[in-house]
Amino acid sequence: MLNRLLAAIICAPLAFLAAACAAQTVSVPQDEARLWICHTVPLPKEITIREKVSVPVDGVAVRVPARAGDVVLTAVESLKQPLGTAGRPDPLSPTFTINLELGGPSAEPLKSLKNAGQACRIIPAPSKDGLTIMALQPIGLRYGLVTLNQLLRPRVRGSLVEIPLVEMMDWPDMADRGLWGTDSFRQIPWMAERKMNIVEQISNIGVRPDGSTFGKYKEGQDALVEVAPKLGVNYVPVVLHLEQVIGKGVSDAYPQLVAKNGGSPRSMCYSEPAVVDVIGGWIADLASQPGVREVDVWMTENMAGEKGCLCPGCAGQDRNVLEIRAILAGWEKAKKRVPGVGLRILTSEETEDSNRKIFDELPLDVFIWYYHSLLTYTANSMPMLRPYLAEYAKKGHPIGVCPNLVYSIHFAQPSTGPQFVHARMSEFLQKGMSGLLGYATPRVNYGRFNVEAAAEWGWNLDGRSPREFAYSWAVRQGLRDPEKFADWCDVAGPVSWAVSGSHWASGENRNVPGKVAKRLKEGTLPELGFVLWDAYASPWGDIKGEAHLQRLLVDSAKAVQMSREMGIPEFYYESLVYRGHMEAIQALWELRKLVRNGSIREQDREAATRWFRAYIRGLQQVVDVLPRWERLVPGRPEEEKDWMFTDRPVETAQRMIDEMREVAREMGIRL
Numbered sequence: 232m233l234n235r236l237l238a239a240i241i242c243a244p245l246a247f248l249a250a251a252c253a254a255q256t257v258s259v260p261q262d263e264a265r266l267w268i269c270h271t272v273p274l275p276k277e278i279t280i281r282e283k284v285s286v287p288v289d290g291v292a293v294r295v296p297a298r299a300g301d302v303v304l305t306a307v308e309s310l311k312q313p314l315g316t317a318g319r320p321d322p323l324s325p326t327f328t329i330n331l332e333l334g335g336p337s338a339e340p341l342k343s344l345k346n347a348g349q350a351c352r353i354i355p356a357p358s359k360d361g362l363t364i365m366a367l368q369p370i371g372l373r374y375g376l377v378t379l380n381q382l383l384r385p386r387v388r389g390s391l392v393e394i395p396l397v398e399m400m401d402w403p404d405m406a407d408r409g410l411w412g413t414d415s416f417r418q419i420p421w422m423a424e425r426k427m428n429i430v431e432q433i434s435n436i437g438v439r440p441d442g443s444t445f446g447k448y449k450e451g452q453d454a455l456v457e458v459a460p461k462l463g464v465n466y467v468p469v470v471l472h473l474e475q476v477i478g479k480g481v482s483d484a485y486p487q488l489v490a491k492n493g494g495s496p497r498s499m500c501y502s503e504p505a506v507v508d509v510i511g512g513w514i515a516d517l518a519s520q521p522g523v524r525e526v527d528v529w530m531t532e533n534m535a536g537e538k539g540c541l542c543p544g545c546a547g548q549d550r551n552v553l554e555i556r557a558i559l560a561g562w563e564k565a566k567k568r569v570p571g572v573g574l575r576i577l578t579s580e581e582t583e584d585s586n587r588k589i590f591d592e593l594p595l596d597v598f599i600w601y602y603h604s605l606l607t608y609t610a611n612s613m614p615m616l617r618p619y620l621a622e623y624a625k626k627g628h629p630i631g632v633c634p635n636l637v638y639s640i641h642f643a644q645p646s647t648g649p650q651f652v653h654a655r656m657s658e659f660l661q662k663g664m665s666g667l668l669g670y671a672t673p674r675v676n677y678g679r680f681n682v683e684a685a686a687e688w689g690w691n692l693d694g695r696s697p698r699e700f701a702y703s704w705a706v707r708q709g710l711r712d713p714e715k716f717a718d719w720c721d722v723a724g725p726v727s728w729a730v731s732g733s734h735w736a737s738g739e740n741r742n743v744p745g746k747v748a749k750r751l752k753e754g755t756l757p758e759l760g761f762v763l764w765d766a767y768a769s770p771w772g773d774i775k776g777e778a779h780l781q782r783l784l785v786d787s788a789k790a791v792q793m794s795r796e797m798g799i800p801e802f803y804y805e806s807l808v809y810r811g812h813m814e815a816i817q818a819l820w821e822l823r824k825l826v827r828n829g830s831i832r833e834q835d836r837e838a839a840t841r842w843f844r845a846y847i848r849g850l851q852q853v854v855d856v857l858p859r860w861e862r863l864v865p866g867r868p869e870e871e872k873d874w875m876f877t878d879r880p881v882e883t884a885q886r887m888i889d890e891m892r893e894v895a896r897e898m899g900i901r902l
Contacts, residue, residue, distance in 0.1 A: 254284035254326055256359050256396065267395065269706040269713075271381045272425055272683060273690035275401040278378075282396040284327065284359065288387065292325040296333040301461040302369045303331065306376035310383070327394060328361035329379070331372050338365040341402070349428075350402035351375035359396055370463045374401065374426055381424075405659070407598075407631055407666030408689035409464070410675065410682070416452040417868070418675045423462035425686035430459060431527055431668060434468040436513050438480035444512030446470075447520060460522035467525050467575060468517040470510070472532040473554060474498055474581075481509060492546070495537035501553035502544025510561030518565060518572035525573035526565075527600065528558050530589075532579040551585035555592050562597075577602050577633060587619055595627050600668055602633035605766040608670070610638045610651060610731040612773050613765060616662050624663030631666025632659050636685050637678035638731030640670060642740075642883075643876035645805035645860055646678040649697035649720055651728045656688035673876040676866040680704060697724065715797055723790035723802075726783050727809045729773045735812055736850075738769025739883050747819060748890035752897070756823045771816055780817065787813040804860035807852060814849030815887075818842045831898050843895045843902055850884045857881050 259267070264280040271278070293307050332338065341350040351371040353364050364375035378399065386393035409415075409422065409429030416432055432455060436446040448455045448468060459466040470476070474497045482489050482496075485505045490498040499506055514526045531554060539550035555576065562574045576593070577600040578586055590599065601607065606615055615634065624630050634655060637646040659667065667689050671678045687700055695703060701720035705713035731737075739746055744763050747770050750756045757763075759780060762772035774780050787810040794803040821842045825835045857877040875881075895902055 254286040254360070256282045256284055259283050259395070264395075266706065267382065267385075269703040270385050271378055272703065272707060273403075273687045274694035274703070275378055275399050276691055276694070277398075277400040279398045280382075280395040281398075282355075282359070283393050284396065285391055285393045286326060288390050288392045291327040291329065293329045293331065295331050296372075298369075299331065299333060299372060300369050302463045303372045303376070305461045306373040306380075307331075310376065310380050326360060328356070330356075330361060330363045331376075332363060332365040333369065333372060334367060335365065337363070338367055340400070341365075341367050341371070344400075344402040346403045346406050349374060349406075351378075351399070352401075353379065353397050353399040355396040355398065362394075362397065370428070373463050375399070377424060377426060403690045404692050405665065405667060405689040406629070407465075407668070408686060409667065410636075410669045410671060411469070411633070412670055413672055414674045414868075415671070416448075416454050419454050419458050419462060419464050421675075422686075423464050425683055426690055427686050428463060429465045429467060429666070429668065430455065431467045431469050433471050434513075434517055436470060436476065436479060436516070438484045438509060438512075440480070440484060442484045442508075444509060444516055446513045446516030456521045456523070465524065466520075466522060467527050468520065468523060470513050470517070470526065470528040472529045472579065473510075474531040474534060485509065490538075490540035490542075490545075492541035493538065494540040494542075494545075495534055497537070498531070498534065498539040498550070499557075500540040500542055500545060501550070501557045502540070502542055506557050507560040507564055510558055511564030512561075514561055514565035514572065514574070515568040518569040524571075525575055525598070527575040527577060528561075529577040529602075530554055530558075530579055531581045532604070533581055549585050549588060551582045552588050552592065555589045559592065559597075573598070575600060580604050580606075590623050590628060593628065595629070597629075598666070599623075599628060599630045600633050600666070601630060601664075607632060607634045608640050609734070609766070609768070610635070610648075610728060610773075611734075611762065611768050612654065612728065612732050613762065614658055615655070616658060616664070620664070621662040624665070629665040630663070631668055632664050633668045633670065636669040636671045636681045638727065639734075639737040640672045642737040642880050643673050643677055643861065644731070644857065644880055645727065645801075645808055646731075647680045647720065647802070647805060648724050648728050648731075649680075649684055649701050650724045651732075652681050652684040653688055653697045653700075656685060656692060660688075660692050674864075674867070674871075676864055677876070679865075697721075710797075710799070712797065715793070716799075716802075719790060719793045719797060719802060719806075722786045722793060723806055723809065726787045726790060726813065727805070729779075729783055730809055730812045730816070732768060732773030733771045733816075734767065734769040735771070735816060736853075736880065736883050736887060738767065739887055740879075741767070741769070743767050744769065746887075746890060748887065748894045751819065751822055751826055751891075752829050752894050754826065754828065756819070759820070770819060774816070780820065784813055784817055801860060801863040804856050804863070807856045808860065811849040811852030811856065814852070815846045816849075818846035818849065822846070826898070829898070831900070836900065839895075839898070840900050840902070843891065843900055846891055847888050847902065850888050853884045854881050854888070857884075 259280050341347050344350045348368040349370055351366040351374050366372045382395050407429045409427045411431035415430050434446050435449045438444055455466040487503050488499045517526045575598040580603045669685050671682050698717050702713045702717040705716040710716050744767050759771050760775045762768045790806040791810050794806040825839045831839045861877045
């Protein structure tokens with residue numbers, strides 16, 4: 232950490248330019264500027280590079296406002312890392328100075344911008360021997376430093392560094408941009424580098440035998456309180472879905488809180504005063520952790536058709552409304568212990584029919600996360616958000632969305648889908664959503680491209696197209712041919728989205744609408760493009776007819792060839808996975824035409840044999856390739872190196888093969 236005293240007297244230590252002589256400015260051609268800006272993520276709203284200076288790496292001053300705090304100081308410190316100048320003496324006569332200004336006349340234009348507290352501005356000094364970064368809040372200064380850092384890193388060459396005389400005005404479209412769950416607590420520095428600013432994790436909560444509550448982050452997740460606040464990432468602890476916490480000592484200490492008169496034992500009685508004590512205790516316990524400003528309470532997720540409490544106080548009332556009233560009362564109680572603590576709530580499929588009533592109960596300072604496992608945890612191309620969400624956003628309610636950012640949850644597979652992420656973020660912002668709480672399973676690095684894309688478009692939706700983002704990502708990754716990678720994304724992205732949006736093959740793990748082999752035999756496979764109840768797309772709900780199917784088949788083969796030419800194994804394996812899936816889908820569609828009343832006519836048996844084999848061959852390719860792809864996922868911690876998260880999709884594909892072999896055998900087809 233930088234010395235606070237030095238920061239207070241406005242001279243923070245950072246040495247990366249020399250004072251040997253005044254640097255000469257050089258014009259930057261448009262093509263060079265465009266490529267240089269590719270290193271920024273997210274793309275700033277307004278950014279221009281017309282000139283640059285090249286100076287030795289060992290002598291610039293960064294002048295820091297006294298009240299900047301850790302959020303700024305850690306960003307200043309991070310400037311030293313790529314340049315390898317940490318620990319060098321401060322320059323006595325710097326040739327180049329980065330001035331950080333908090334507030335003041337020059338920052339006035341930022342006040343009119345959306346999410347102005349996160350906005351920043353960068354301008355060159357009139358003498359061209361420095362830059363000024365200005366903001367209204369420390370987090371804005373941090374974001375300006377993050378962008379500058381991204382621009383400097385690729386331009387360090389030995390003892391010299393090129394500095395752009397950049398002009399920039401920047402602000403985010405979406406106020407909150409972040410992740411919950413999985414290993415996001417390990418990814419906080421990576422997230423902060425991409426200007427993601429919120430992380431949520433399910434907390435360790437419970438009730439002791441004496442009735443007192445406790446709540447804290449889970450073991451091993453210290454970064455939530457030790458790292459996140461310094462990097463401008465808001466750690467919001469979570470009270471798990473309320474039907475899933477009654478076993479955490481609640482029913483033992485407060486037996487009166489268990490639902491009565493035949494209600495589900497997983498539900499609490501919201502008419503009992505003690506329920507407010509328990510919920511309020513958890514909110515206060517979690518809010519007492521270092522750096523915590525808000526707590527998120529997740530409403531009941533799934534009662535599986537069971538009733539809530541049926542005591543005289545609860546019977547005949549909307550259980551979800553009683554629940555939100557108990558949460559709000561608990562929040563008020565918690566504020567007496569921890570003044571100023573904020574509240575977020577997360578909805579669910581259980582609350583969906585009551586969401587309007589719930590929102591009407593909420594003051595405008597309660598942030599709402601919209602979650603519905605059947606609608607927000609899907610890659611289906613249909614719009615995700617119900618119209619009432621946009622209506623309440625217009626009324627001033629802060630509402631965010633909790634979607635998956637990879638193609639499928641708990642089903643590890645490649646997810647390089649710029650078109651998918653851009654479509655999702657476009658819908659969210661066009662409908663007035665204030666936040667993104669993404670879910671990237673099984674680990675963030677399994678979907679690192681899509682997560683970075685969400686960070687990109689949550690900040691600047693209209694900046695880069697899906698292709699332009701893919702190109703810039705390739706530049707940042709140092710790929711040999713960014714243009715070829717962007718070409719591959721143009722072709723491969725829609726294929727993988729259509730397959731995954733059809734819940735293929737993840738839908739085989741659901742009981743609705745049923746296994747494809749059984750449905751083939753029974754003659755119940757639907758037409759292409761059919762989606763049941765807006766939620767169940769298996770096996771081809773995102774394939775909109777024969778022409779679309781044929782185009783996807785052609786493009787899946789093309790993606791394999793393009794990835795082979797790129798010479799990057801992880802994208803080659805990704806292409807093979809989705810080519811295998813497409814071959815199986817085509818084969819199933821052709822078999823649907825041949826199977827009648829559970830049998831195959833004699834004249835169709837040769838064709839059916841060919842298609843059964845094609846189905847098995849396609850899925851066998853998936854079985855063979857998925858583990859190879861997984862072994863290339865970067866950044867897996869040592870304790871997880873031997874885990875195979877692709878076991879489930881591999882087992883699913885193998886089971887689909889076995890089930891189809893059995894159907895073929897029953898129809899007298901020898902394979």
